[in-house]
Amino acid sequence: MSIDPKTALDALYEQYSKRANAIRHDLGLQRSADFAEQAGERQNDEVLNALLAEAxxxxxxxxxxxxxxxxxxxxxxxxxxxxxxxxxLQALPAAEFCLACADKVRG
Incomplete structure (x- = not known):
């Protein structure tokens, strides 16, 4: 079964975009006035920022x-x-490298 690359890329972009928007929303939420809770929230924000960068x-x-x-x-x-x-390409529509080269680039 062959998948249209444009459709696959559009769907993947939509997934990343929704994820990024949800994370931005979470990062914009009001924070607690309690100092102890703020420390935990800052730690959560670090995780969210890493996830946002990934998206x-x-x-x-x-x-x-x-x-x-x-x-x-x-x-x-x-x-x-x-x-x-x-x-x-079916598994990773945005793949830049063939499997052999991807192993060389990573390794």
Whole structure:
């Protein structure tokens, strides 16, 4: 079964966007006046900020994948130029690298 890359990227972007908006909302909530509770809230804010950064990074990756789709290079490894495995693109629509190159980039 083949999935349309544009549809997959749009859905992924929507997921990241909803997550980022929910986190921004949580970060904007009023904080407790109690000093002890403020310490816990600051710690929670650190976690939320890390999650927000992750969601925003995902949105950027999807944006780059959309650019590759527009210029015809979507589905080609950005390192070796070979096609990215269909299963990998299905699981990770914004994938930049084939599996072999992704292992090299990470490792």
């Amino acid at each position: 925003e990074a995902g949105m950027r990756q999807v944006g780059l994948a959309r650019l590759r789709l527009a210029d015809g290079s979507y589905g080609l490894c950005q390192r070796c130029g070979e096609p990215i495995e269909a299963g990998r």
